[in-house]
Amino acid sequence: MHRKSVNRMTTYSIAAAAYRTNPRRGFKLMQQAASEGSAQALDWLGSAFFYGWGTKRSFVRAFEHYLKGAEAGVPGSQYNLALCYLEGSGTKKDYKCAVRWFRRAARAKVAEALHWLAYCHKHGYGVQRNLKKSFDLALSAAKAGVADAALLVGIAFDHGEGIEANAKEAFRWYLAAARKGTLAAQYNIGLCYLSGEGTRASRRNAIKWLTRSAKGGYSKAKRELQKLSATQSRLTA
Numbered sequence: 001m002h003r004k005s006v007n008r009m010t011t012y013s014i015a016a017a018a019y020r021t022n023p024r025r026g027f028k029l030m031q032q033a034a035s036e037g038s039a040q041a042l043d044w045l046g047s048a049f050f051y052g053w054g055t056k057r058s059f060v061r062a063f064e065h066y067l068k069g070a071e072a073g074v075p076g077s078q079y080n081l082a083l084c085y086l087e088g089s090g091t092k093k094d095y096k097c098a099v100r101w102f103r104r105a106a107r108a109k110v111a112e113a114l115h116w117l118a119y120c121h122k123h124g125y126g127v128q129r130n131l132k133k134s135f136d137l138a139l140s141a142a143k144a145g146v147a148d149a150a151l152l153v154g155i156a157f158d159h160g161e162g163i164e165a166n167a168k169e170a171f172r173w174y175l176a177a178a179r180k181g182t183l184a185a186q187y188n189i190g191l192c193y194l195s196g197e198g199t200r201a202s203r204r205n206a207i208k209w210l211t212r213s214a215k216g217g218y219s220k221a222k223r224e225l226q227k228l229s230a231t232q233s234r235l236t237a
Contacts, residue, residue: 023054063090095126171198
């Protein structure tokens with residue numbers, strides 16, 4: 001029994017290493033690891049099918065492997081399965097199933113699952129809408145380092161959703177998310193610097209953050225920069 005367990009681990013490790021240089025070979029080896037009983041291999045295969053790593057992309061096959069991995073107790077598969085249900089990737093959208101699997105992933109310490117639970121509570125997806133619960137979950141995820149959760153916390157403080165509005169706290173959490181590359185947070189930081197809400201007004205800092213967001217492809221930031229440029233042109237004409 002002990003020898004068989006070691007063999008499963010070895011096959012999975014070899015497959016994971018093979019992916020670095022030869023994704024097709026890695027994929028075949030990962031299938032072998034899964035057939036030998038490796039639950040982690042099921043999770044990897046789910047992502048392989050989802051992203052097309054060494055095989056043809058298939059959301060349906062990705063969903064099937066995530067489901068098997070999730071039922072085997074793999075936290076990553078539970079989280080990815082929940083996303084599939086939330087987005088309708090490889091299966092029909094089912095918000096209640098998404099919430100159920102996000103909760104299981106969260107209990108397994110997947111911080112990103114807390115963020116999505118906050119999102120579901122904010123919009124009433126699969127659960128009764130509860131802004132206070134959404135804020136609490138987002139704050140827990142943000143404290144664990146999830147950038148998108150920090151954005152949610154910033155929005156909650158900005159608009160008084162589930163917590164008393166606080167411009168300084170909104171700015172603080174927007175900044176935390178912006179520094180980690182969240183485009184919407186970078187845009188919001190730019191607006192904060194323009195208006196002076198939660199921080200001292202600074203056109204230079206506003207343009208810096210709006211530019212970062214725009215370069216990342218965030219359309220609202222692009223439009224804001226165009227407005228600022230047009231205003232500046234009128235003033236200097």
